[in-house]
Amino acid sequence: MRARAAPGRGAGARAAGFLAAPVGVLALLFVGPIAILLLMSFLRMSIAGSGGFTLDNYGAILRDPLYLRILARTGAIATVAMLAMLALSIPLGYVLAFRVGRLELPLLLALVLSDELNPLIRIYSWRMLLGRNGLVNSALLALGVIHRPIDALLFSSVAVVIVLSVSWVPYVAIPIYASMKAIDPNVLEAARDLGAGFGTVLRRILLPLAAPGIFVSLILVYIPLFAEFATPALVGGTSGYMIGNVIQEQILEVGNWGVGSAMSFLLLLLSGVLAAVSYRLSRLSRIEAVRG
Amino acid sequence: MGRRAEGTTRSVEGAAPAGGLEPVVEVVEVTKRFGEVVAVDRVSFSIAQGEFFSLLGPSGCGKTTTLRILAGFERPDAGRVLIDGRDASVLPPHRRDTNMVFQSYALFPHMTVRENVAFGPRRKERRRLLARGEVDRIVREALATVRMEAFADRYPRELSGGQQQRVALARALANRPRVLLLDEPLGALDLKLRQEMQFELKRIQREVGISFVYVTHDQGEALTMSDRVAVMNAGRIEHLGPPEEVYERPATAFVAGFIGSANLLPCRVAGLGSEAAAELDGRRLRAGAHAPGCRAGADALLMLRPEHLRLVAEEPSPGCGLPVRVLDRTFQGPEVRFQTAVEGSGPELVVLAPAVEAPALGPGDRAWATWRPERAYLLPRD
Numbered sequence: 001m002r003a004r005a006a007p008g009r010g011a012g013a014r015a016a017g018f019l020a021a022p023v024g025v026l027a028l029l030f031v032g033p034i035a036i037l038l039l040m041s042f043l044r045m046s047i048a049g050s051g052g053f054t055l056d057n058y059g060a061i062l063r064d065p066l067y068l069r070i071l072a073r074t075g076a077i078a079t080v081a082m083l084a085m086l087a088l089s090i091p092l093g094y095v096l097a098f099r100v101g102r103l104e105l106p107l108l109l110a111l112v113l114s115d116e117l118n119p120l121i122r123i124y125s126w127r128m129l130l131g132r133n134g135l136v137n138s139a140l141l142a143l144g145v146i147h148r149p150i151d152a153l154l155f156s157s158v159a160v161v162i163v164l165s166v167s168w169v170p171y172v173a174i175p176i177y178a179s180m181k182a183i184d185p186n187v188l189e190a191a192r193d194l195g196a197g198f199g200t201v202l203r204r205i206l207l208p209l210a211a212p213g214i215f216v217s218l219i220l221v222y223i224p225l226f227a228e229f230a231t232p233a234l235v236g237g238t239s240g241y242m243i244g245n246v247i248q249e250q251i252l253e254v255g256n257w258g259v260g261s262a263m264s265f266l267l268l269l270l271s272g273v274l275a276a277v278s279y280r281l282s283r284l285s286r287i288e289a290v291r292g
Numbered sequence: 293m294g295r296r297a298e299g300t301t302r303s304v305e306g307a308a309p310a311g312g313l314e315p316v317v318e319v320v321e322v323t324k325r326f327g328e329v330v331a332v333d334r335v336s337f338s339i340a341q342g343e344f345f346s347l348l349g350p351s352g353c354g355k356t357t358t359l360r361i362l363a364g365f366e367r368p369d370a371g372r373v374l375i376d377g378r379d380a381s382v383l384p385p386h387r388r389d390t391n392m393v394f395q396s397y398a399l400f401p402h403m404t405v406r407e408n409v410a411f412g413p414r415r416k417e418r419r420r421l422l423a424r425g426e427v428d429r430i431v432r433e434a435l436a437t438v439r440m441e442a443f444a445d446r447y448p449r450e451l452s453g454g455q456q457q458r459v460a461l462a463r464a465l466a467n468r469p470r471v472l473l474l475d476e477p478l479g480a481l482d483l484k485l486r487q488e489m490q491f492e493l494k495r496i497q498r499e500v501g502i503s504f505v506y507v508t509h510d511q512g513e514a515l516t517m518s519d520r521v522a523v524m525n526a527g528r529i530e531h532l533g534p535p536e537e538v539y540e541r542p543a544t545a546f547v548a549g550f551i552g553s554a555n556l557l558p559c560r561v562a563g564l565g566s567e568a569a570a571e572l573d574g575r576r577l578r579a580g581a582h583a584p585g586c587r588a589g590a591d592a593l594l595m596l597r598p599e600h601l602r603l604v605a606e607e608p609s610p611g612c613g614l615p616v617r618v619l620d621r622t623f624q625g626p627e628v629r630f631q632t633a634v635e636g637s638g639p640e641l642v643v644l645a646p647a648v649e650a651p652a653l654g655p656g657d658r659a660w661a662t663w664r665p666e667r668a669y670l671l672p673r674d
Contacts, residue, residue: 186398189365192385193392194467195415204411208402 034268041262057262067246067263074243077157077232078225081164085172085221086214088165093176093213094206098185108177115170123234126163130154130235155237163231168224172217179213180206215282222278223271243267314377316341316503317362317471322371324357331357333527334371339471339503344494346506346514349524350550355507358524359473362505364388375470386415391464392473395480397456399448405459406444409434412467434466437496454485461496471503478513490516511551515539523547543583545671548595555601555641556593557634561586561670568670569611570594573636578611580666591673598644600667603630603651603659613662616641618653632661 044054061067096107129135130153137149153159183206191201207214229244236242243263250260315338324332332354339345347355360366362373364385373381380388391412400408409431416422422430435441438458448456457477464472477493478486494517497504508514514521515535522532523546531543542548545556559577563569568582570592579594586592607613619640620631628650630643641661645651653659 184396184398186394186396187400189385190392190394190398190463191400191411193363193365193390194412194463195386195419196411197386200415205400 037261037264037268040257041265043258057258058266060259061263061266067243070241070246071243073157073241074226077160077164077240077242078222078228081161081168081225082172082218082222084161084165085169086217088169089173089176089217090207090210090214092173093180093210096173096177097180097183098188108174111170111173119167119230122167123163123231126159126166127154127235130159130162154235155240157236157240159235159237160228160232160240160242163235164225164228167231168221171221175216175220176210176213179210179216183209212282215278218278219275223274226270227267314341315339315374316343316376317505318372318374318377319358319362320372320374322358322361322368322373324354324361324366325369330527332361332368335524335527335529336371337522337529337532339505342497342501342503344497344504344506344517344519346508346518346521347524348508348511348514348521348550350509353524354527355509355524356475359392359475359505359507362471363390363392363473389470390473391467391469392475393460393464393477395476397448397460399456399459399463401448404445404447405435405440405451406431408448408459409463409466412463416467430466434462437465437499438462453481454489457481457489461493465496465500465502469502471505474504474506476508477506478508478510486513493517515551523550525550541581541583541669542595542671543585545593545674548593548669548671553598553642555596555598556671557596557639557641558673559592559594559670561588561590561592564588567665570668570670572614573634575614576611577614577668578665579668579670580664582670583672585672586670587672593671593673595669595671596641596661596663597667598629598642599627600663601641601643601661602663603632603643603645603653604662605651605659607660608662612665613660614641616659616661618655618657618659621654623647632659634661 041057042053042055044052044056096104096111100107127134131137132149132151132154134153136153137146140146141149187209188201188205191205196204226242227244228242229248232240232242232245233248236245247260247263247267250256250263254260318338320336322332322335323330335354335358337345347358349355357366361368364380364383364387368381371381372379375389400411403411410427413422413427413430417424417427431444432441435444438461440455440458440462443451443455443459448459451459457480460477474493478489481489490513493504506514506517515538518535520533521535521538522529523538523542524530525544525546531538531547538547539551542551548554548556557570557572559570559572561568561582562571562576564582564586568579568586570577570579572594577594582592603616603618604613607615615635616632617635618630618632622629622631624647626647627644628647630645630653632641632643633639634641635658643661651659
């Protein structure tokens with residue numbers, strides 16, 4: 001960010017002054033804990049106490065097929081939820097940006113408000129909806145579609161995907177809406193005018209120009225999804241168990257800070273790689289072309 | 293010597309282009325409403341092959357809506373649009389033989405100039421309307437037409453406004469439409485560039501031989517470039533005709549005021565013989581022609597263009613002048629502008645005199661404002 005003050009002597013010092021506080025807070029509360037996390041993941045811990053450095057914590061994770069399976073499932077749940085949210089948000093963003101006219105602001109506010117709901121209340125509402133005696137089962141029974149309640153609705157990876165998608169969808173829809181809003185509507189009309197049907201407009205114009213928003217939503221949502229633990233704990237059951245739950249269990253219940261930290265750090269590394277890939281992709285999609 | 297103004301009717305017949313050619317586009321009694329507002333009100337006209345046709349009017353007069361109906365972006369509530377004699381009223385934009393140049397250019401920001409221009413031809417290639425390998429040649433030709441070959445690999449953001457304008461034109465021309473629709477394409481350019489582009493557009497239009505429908509609020513632009521001009525006001529065409537006719541014999545007071553500047557003196561129709569006569573302050577004034585809406589004895593307006601008036605010292609022959617008092621004199625470079633008021637009743641008259649022969653009159657001086665009777669024109673008062 002550029003300071004508004006006239007450039008020249010003192011401007012640099014003033015900028016440094018402005019930045020000192022946020023940089024300090026970040027260093028203390030963000031970089032510090034990560035350093036501690038990293039340190040602990042390499043510490044040898046036993047009942048006798050800690051001592052010396054080791055790679056055992058990482059070895060324990062990478063050798064255990066159970067951990068790897070949970071990691072794979074975590075990836076699958078996050079990916080399916082992300083795809084579901086994109087499938088919902090791209091049409092939603094398009095409709096909000098170009099089709100609803102005067103309803104644009106109220107609908108946008110509704111989308112933002114849906115995120116204001118306390119996450120626990122939201123998760124418990126979904127338990128009520130999807131449970132054995134929940135609304136979905138009752139409705140299906142009453143309609144005669146099924147004769148016995150479906151137990152798999154709740155406490156499964158499907159339930160986790162549904163609840164995660166609904167919880168996170170505003171964070172996907174709003175950046176996509178924003179990047180679509182930046183498109184001159186005449187550009188879409190020009191494409192149609194030149195002979196493009198709706199499919200071509202979507203593929204050649206709308207998606208490439210909305211790509212920055214899509215990648216922002218990946219960074220904002222896809223990566224945090226890997227670290228989810230509250231939702232799978234409450235609606236996932238054993239088959240919806242994610243890597244976040246393992247970390248929580250290792251640290252809070254087993255007390256194995258070494259493995260917990262190593263797992264957290266691996267997750268952080270994965271997030272970093274995903275973020276870098278997303279960023280790179282967004283550059284490739286000519287993020288600057290939309291600004292220019 | 294007097295003549296009646298012809299061709300200023302608002303009927304459908306009057307809207308037909310000159311020459312016996314089959315029209316490329318026919319608009320028949322088209323109406324479009326947005327809620328309570330009638331944006332386009334029973335508009336009819338047709339456009340000949342290779343014609344440069346302008347829709348001229350103030351903002352909100354319905355000219356852009358009319359253009360968007362031609363392009364297929366809006367559906368008319370009533371009436372029909374025929375392209376090459378076939379009803380196109382319900383065809384979506386991508387199935388019409390029309391292409392549009394947008395005021396904002398609407399270039400695809402993520403594509404190079406070449407990719408932008410190739411967009412239309414590629415769609416035709418997909419639909420097998422174009423042989424393989426034709427696209428490259430078409431793009432080269434289109435870029436050559438607008439003299440932008442050297443910029444083929446640039447992105448739109450790397451081009452100036454005028455260059456983007458040319459690319460937008462090339463992109464629309466590359467599809468070889470039956471009619472090219474232009475929505476205030478020069479509106480965003482500065483004055484000098486705008487004048488250059490006017491001639492450039494005319495050259496390109498002659499070269500490609502495609503009919504142009506040009507929407508503008510700039511009367512100078514419309515007069516300079518058009519074969520025919522339709523002046524629109526409040527959703528209706530008030531006058532449709534060649535630029536000279538629209539300028540010299542406007543159908544309504546609105547057209548007279550909108551095209552150029554005009555002195556419009558309130559008067560009464562005193563006679564409509566071979567030459568019209570107006571009565572103003574008990575004086576009988578001669579007018580060479582009159583609009584079709586004039587009725588004997590009715591209220592009317594006498595139109596006198598400032599450049600057709602001269603200030604003289606001696607009283608001219610009866611009916612061809614009014615005594616005036618000079619209020620102000622302004623030097624404008626090529627001409628001098630006199631602000632005057634008619635003696636007695638007092639309506640103001642603006643007189644433009646070429647600077648080289650401007651009379652040496654200043655504020656307070658008395659003179660006669662005189663005109664050749666065929667230059668005076670009588671209009672109905674709304």
